[in-house]
Amino acid sequence: MTPALSAAIDTNAIPEANYSPTGEVLGGVRRFISWLDRYGETSWDFQTFYASDLCRNIKQLYYRQPLLGTMAVSPIIFCEAFLPSARSLFWKRQRFPIADAHYAMGFAFLSRHLNSDEHYQRARHFLQVLEETRCAGHDRYCWGYPFNWGTLRGTIWQGTPLITTVPYVYEAFREVHVIDNDARWREIMRSIAEHGVEDYHDFNTSELASSCSYSPFPEQSVGVINANAYRAFMLTQAAIDFSDDRYSKVASRNLHFVLESQNADGSWHYANDGTRHFVDHFHTCFVMKALAKIEALTGDVECTRAIERGVDFYVRNLFDEHGVPKPFAKPPRLIVYRRELYDYAECINLGMLLRGRFEKLDRLVDGVVNQVLTIWQRPNGSFRSRQLLFGWDNVPMHRWAQAQLFRSLSLLLLKSGQQEDLSGVRT
Incomplete structure (x- = not known):
């Protein structure tokens, strides 16, 4: 992470908007398309952590019994907050x-x-x-x-x-x-x-x-x-x-x-x-x-x-x-x-x-x-x-x-x- 990016994150010192629709935006879109071509059209998802029957049932337990459910869902929340790449271990x-x-x-x-x-x-x-x-x-x-x-x-x-x-x-x-x-x-x-x-x-x-x-x-x-x-x-x-x-x-x-x-x-x-x-x-x-x-x-x-x-x-x-x-x-x-x-x-x-x-x-x-x-x-x-x-x-x-x-x-x-x-x- 560059110092400039770190500063933007830590202080919300966002650069002033100064973009050209046919310049920076088009360049960003083209970079994205190039990434999409390499990465493919499937991905994990926000719900990947809860897509399996086990984790879906843990989530349902949280809805039915919040105290017990909170204890059960805590490891998943930890992964979501601190180890998002763990999605690949939960679902396809x-x-x-x-x-x-x-x-x-x-x-x-x-x-x-x-x-x-x-x-x-x-x-x-x-x-x-x-x-x-x-x-x-x-x-x-x-x-x-x-x-x-x-x-x-x-x-x-x-x-x-x-x-x-x-x-x-x-x-x-x-x-x-x-x-x-x-x-x-x-x-x-x-x-x-x-x-x-x-x-x-x-x-x-x-x-x-x-x-x-x-x-x-x-x-x-x-x-x-x-x-x-x-x-x-x-x-x-x-x-x-x-x-x-x-x-x-x-x-x-x-x-x-x-x-x-x-x-x-x-x-x-x-x-x-x-x-x-x-x-x-x-x-x-x-x-x-x-x-x-x-x-x-x-x-x-x-x-x-x-x-x-x-x-x-x-x-x-x-x-x-x-x-x-x-x-x-x-x-x-x-x-x-x-x-x-x-x-x-x-x-x-x-x-x-x-x-x-x-x-x-x-x-x-x-x-x-x-x-x-x-x-x-x-x-x-x-x-x-x-x-x-x-x-x-x-x-x-x-x-x-x-x-x-x-x-x-x-x-x-x-x-x-x-x-x-x-x-x-x-x-």
């Missing part, structure tokens, strides 16, 4: 559909930005992978996690469709369809939309609002805010793509649930279930991203008002005084890390959607991009996964959040190029 490298969808989008953005057939072909490759890795046993196209996920509500089994994954895949097929107009992609998009509207359960929460289930099994989780935001966006987009009012009617009720769930200070809890009332960085971005996309599609003034209140909370509570993303507005428990790559990725994604509307947010996003390129990207091209209490977690995890950051930087390049085209100036 896997392919993650949510990561493949982000890679497909990222390469599609690069293909458009650089007019590159090579990147377009790489985007198609990830779509073909997604076709192969859809959930088995379902008539409609859908995706979930490739591991058994132990949650507060029980186990979500491998291959269970998740509404927090499916919309990203819909976007991935849509972004490549924009380039090649391949009817095959549109057929899959329609299948995904049908899955989204038919296979999840809705529970009325007010006259105008309904909360959807996290998976097709309603007992597993209801009231998760970002899940409803995702579904509302995907079905709003699908209603326009396929001129089908069935989608917009369901989307409207999920959207109203999100809008009615916004707190007086502009924040959103993770869930309205009386238990998970924390406010964190990347889930806040998830919600506002969906609202920004819906606003762009429909001009909904309620979305506009919610975004304005949400951004005000976001910039005041989820960055520190140096403009560094904070994982939580207020930590709900003891956490074993200081900074999270996922927060950086989603900050940039949100910032690109809202670019030019909120001056303070624009400045923060510029600083975050600079931090990513000067502190978080490693010499081999990959990105650090977390800043721990002591040192770094440098285990690259496609889902957490190498793929998301690659997409965000690729989107930045595409948006910057579009703005330069409009002004008649190329940097």
Whole structure:
């Protein structure tokens, strides 16, 4: 670790943002692609520590009996905090559909930005992978996690469709369809939309609002805010793509649930279930991203008002005084890390959607991009996964959040190029 990097970590003396979209960012993206070519498309994951039956049951014990469970889970937490490379001892490298969808989008953005057939072909490759890795046993196209996920509500089994994954895949097929107009992609998009509207359960929460289930099994989780935001966006987009009012009617009720769930200070809890009332960085971005996309599609003034209140909370509570993303507005428990790559990725994604509307947010996003390129990207091209209490977690995890950051930087390049085209100036 260089003295300059050590100083940046120890004092948060982040270099001022001064990057060229076609310079440093493109260089960072190219270094990352070179790393991805060498490393491969499978990886370990944030959940790798708990993917085995033994460790998943230990986690469930923690949920049921916190005192006994804390003792049982302590060795795993120690590895997570101080020996992250131990992941390789707990589970295997896997392919993650949510990561493949982000890679497909990222390469599609690069293909458009650089007019590159090579990147377009790489985007198609990830779509073909997604076709192969859809959930088995379902008539409609859908995706979930490739591991058994132990949650507060029980186990979500491998291959269970998740509404927090499916919309990203819909976007991935849509972004490549924009380039090649391949009817095959549109057929899959329609299948995904049908899955989204038919296979999840809705529970009325007010006259105008309904909360959807996290998976097709309603007992597993209801009231998760970002899940409803995702579904509302995907079905709003699908209603326009396929001129089908069935989608917009369901989307409207999920959207109203999100809008009615916004707190007086502009924040959103993770869930309205009386238990998970924390406010964190990347889930806040998830919600506002969906609202920004819906606003762009429909001009909904309620979305506009919610975004304005949400951004005000976001910039005041989820960055520190140096403009560094904070994982939580207020930590709900003891956490074993200081900074999270996922927060950086989603900050940039949100910032690109809202670019030019909120001056303070624009400045923060510029600083975050600079931090990513000067502190978080490693010499081999990959990105650090977390800043721990002591040192770094440098285990690259496609889902957490190498793929998301690659997409965000690729989107930045595409948006910057579009703005330069409009002004008649190329940097």
